[in-house]
Amino acid sequence: MFGAMFLKECGQVVKSLTYYIYVVVFVLFMTSQMSSEDLENLQEPLPGQPYYGETVTKDETLIMEGTLAKLMQDVWRNSFATYPLGFYKGITLTDSEKKQAEEILARCTGKSYETLEEEMKRHFGQYDQVSPEETMAASASYKVSVKEGFTYAEFQTAMEEICRLVGKGSSYEKTEYENEVYVPMTYEQAKEEFDALCSQDGFTRAYMRLFCDYAGIMLAILPVFVGVSRALRDRRAKVQQVIFSKPASGALIIGSRYLANLVMVGIPVIVTAFLLQQPYYYKAKTFGIQGDLLAFLKVPCLWLLPEIMIVLALAFLITEFTDTIAAVFVQTAWGIGGLFAGDTLVGNFGLKLVTRWNTLGQSMYYASLKNELLRNKGFYCLLAGVCLILTILVYERKRRKGGSLIWKNI
C-alpha cells in the first residue's frame, strides 16, 4: 500500500511546476559553479613551486594577528557571532562593555582604537564586498599586529576576558582561534596533504565534498518550495475533505508524500553528482589511484540528505499546521541568514544547517572533524524525524477537527 501511494505521490511531484524550476536551477547552478579549473590544477606538488595552497597554522604570532583582526571587525560592527548550543546567536555589547573590548584591543596592539579603525577601513576599501567569497578573502588577508614584547600567555588572558564579555561559543575560545588561522603550506606539508587526498579520499570523495559545499547552499532553500507546494495543494484543489474521509492513516498519507518529495528532490542531486564526478574518477586513474566510484552516492547522502530531510520536514510541518506559505519565509530566513552568518568556508560545523567545505582536499583536517560532522548530520536526521511525526499528529488532529487548526472551519 505504501509503495503504491509513494509512486502516486512521485507522480504528483513530477507534475508540479515548482519541481521543474528546482531541477533547472539546481543543475544550472551546480554546473556553473563546479568549474573544471580545480581539475586542471590538481597536480602532485613538486619541490620549488611558488605556492602550495594554505593550511591551518600553529604559529603563535600568526594566530594572534589573525584573531585580533577578527576581533577588531567584530568590535567595530559591535556584532559577535556566537554558537552557544551550535545555533547562531548574535551578541551586541553595551557601551561600557564595548569600551572594555576596545581597551583590550589597544592593550594588545599598543595602538589607539581610532588608529586601528582607520587602518581597517583602508584595508577593506580595496575589496569588492558583494560575493561571500570576496568578503572572506578581504577578511583573510586582514591582519592586526601585536605590540612588541606581547606574549602568547598575555594574549590568551585577553581572549578569556573577551569570552567573558560575549559569552560562550564565540571565535575567541582557545579551541576555536587555534584552528582558524591559515598560512601558505610548505612543500612537505603540501606533499603530505596530497598523499592523504590520494590514499584517504581517492580523489572523488574530496571532490564530492566540494560539490556538497555548493549544493548545500542551494538545498538549504530550494526544497522548501517543492514541499510547500505539495502540502498546500490539497487545500488549493479543495480535496482536503474527501481525503480526510478515507480510511488511509495519516502516517501513510504524510509518510508517502514526504518520502516521494525527498526522493524526487534527491534524484537531480545524485545524477548531477555522478556526472560531475566522472572526470575526477578518470583523472585519479592517470595518477595510478583507484578512485571511489560510489563517492557520488556516499558523500551527498551524508552531507546533503539530512539537510534536505529537515528542510522538507519543516516545510511539511509548518504548512500543515498553518495552512499558509509561512514555511517559505522561515526557510529563506534560515537558509540565507545562515549563509551570511557563516564564519568560515571550511569546517566548524557545530549545528549549522549548511555545513561548508569550500576546498578540494584538506583530507587530514576533514578526518579530524568527521565526528563533529556526524553529530551535526545525526542531529538533523533526528530533528527531521521529530518534525515528521509532529506533522502526522497535526494532520490527524486536523482530520478530527474538520479542517485547519488555526483558521475558522465552516
Add this chain to the structure above:
Amino acid sequence: MDISIEIKGLTKNYGKKKALSEVSLSIGPGMFGLLGPNGAGKTTLMKVLTALVEKNGGEVTVCGVPVEDSRQIRNMTGYLPQDFSMYGNMNAYEALDYLALLSGMNRAERKVKVPEMLEKVNLREKQKTKVRSMSGGMKRRLGIAQAIIHDPKVIIVDEPTAGLDPEERVRFRNLLCEIAKDRIVLLSTHIVGDIEATCENIAVLNQGKICFDGKLTKLLSLVEGKVYSAEIAAVELEKVKQKYMVTGILTTGSTANIKIIADDKPFPQARQVQPDVEDAYMYLMHREEGKR
C-alpha cells in the same frame, strides 16, 4: 450486519455558536433525505457521521460502531462532500484510482473496480478528461464513484444536485436510488424536489434542531386540507402576501394565479388543492419561525 445509523442527543458547537443541539435520529436502510435551509446544520451532521468533526455531546453509532472509532467509520462510509473536487492535473481514471488507493484497495481490486465504477457513473468514455476541465455534473459523478468504490454500507452525500442542470439532476437521483439497495444513502439537500422524487423517509433540520422526522406522507399530512389555489388581481398580490403564506405565483397579464397555505378558506373564489412536499416544507418552516 446491522445497517443503521443511531443518533441520540447529538450536540455540536463551533465556539459559542450551536450548530447542532440535541439531535436524535434513527436511520435504516434505503434512501434517507435530510432537508433544511442553508446553515441549518446539515453539513455538520454529515461530518459528524463521517468522523470529520468531533461532537461535543450525545451518542452516535453507524452500523453499531461509535463515531469515535474513526478508522472503522471511514471504512464503512463513503462521503461526497458539498464542494467535491480533485487535483486538476489528474484525469478521471487517475483521480478515482488515487482515492481507491486511499480507501485501502489493492492493485488487483482497483484494476477491476475503477473501470467498473466509471462505467456506472457514465464516465468511462471521458476517463481521460482532466478534472480541471470537467463540468460540475461530471465532477459530481466522479464524486459519487469515489464514495461507493469501496462498497461502503453507508453513503453520505451533501447537496449533490446543487448546480446541476435538470437533466443531470434527474440522472443523478436515479443513480442514487440504484445504489441504495441494501445500504443507507443519506442525502442532504435544500432542494425539495430531490427528496420528493427519491426518499421515503426524511428529517427536516432547522437551526440545528430536528423539526420533523418521519415518512414523506406524514409530512404531507401536516398540510392536508390547508393548501388553496386562487386567481386574484395582480395588484392585490402584496396585500395577500402579507396576510397568508404564498407558495406559488404565476402572473398572467393583470391577474395572478397563486397557491397559498391557510388554516381556513381564505377567500370565496379559492379552491382546495393537493399539497406537495414544497408546501409542507414551507408550512413547517413558517411554523418554526412562529415558535421563536
Add this chain to the structure above:
Amino acid sequence: MEKYIKLTVSFIKRQYYPHLLLTILFAVCSGGFVSFKGLGDTQAAKAMEMYVAFAGILLFVPLFMPEQDKDIWDLERSKGMPMWKVYLPRLLLASVCCLSVIALFLGIMVNGGGTFHAFLLFRGACCEIFFLGSIGYFTSAVTNQAVIGYMLAVIYFAVNLGGAKYLGNFALFQMMRGEYGTWMYWLLAAAALFAAGVALRERLAVRNR
C-alpha cells in the same frame, strides 16, 4: 474612487495584513542582523541591497493571493470591471508600503551618522528593490501561484551572490560595488514586469490553471 479604496481596504483586511505584519516584523528584527551606525557608502549599500531588498519580495509577491481561489477569480471577472482596475490599486498600495520601508531604513541610517550619499542610495534602492519585487510579482501573476513568485525572486537574489557577472546591467548589488548608474535599467525592467504581469495574467494564467 471610493470603490477602489473599498476594494483595496477589503484586500488588506482579508488577504494582505499578514504580509504587512511580516514586513513590520522584518523591519523590527533588522537590528539583530544589521548595524546602522556610522555606515560608509559600501556598508550602507550592503544593508539596503542585501537586507532591505527582501521587503520588495514580501510586499509585491502576494498581491494575487485572493484570486488563487478559482471561484473568487471567476466571480470577480463576472463583475464587468476590468481586472487591471482591481490589480492596480493593490500595486499602488504595495509601492507606497515599499517606499515607506526604504525611507524608514534610510532615515535610520542617516540618523546613525552615516557618511554615505543618501540621495543616490535612495534612488538606487527604490529601483532595485522594486525590480526584485517585480520579478516575484510577474511570476506569481502568470502562474497564479505565489509560491513560485517567492521562489523565483529568492533564486534571483541568490544567483546574484555568485553569478552577477552573467546578468549585466540587471545584476543586483551594484551599489555595493560603487556603481550607482544602473538604476535606470532596474526601473525599466521593474516597470516592464509590473505592466506585463497585469497585462498577461488574464491571458496566460486563465489557460493554465
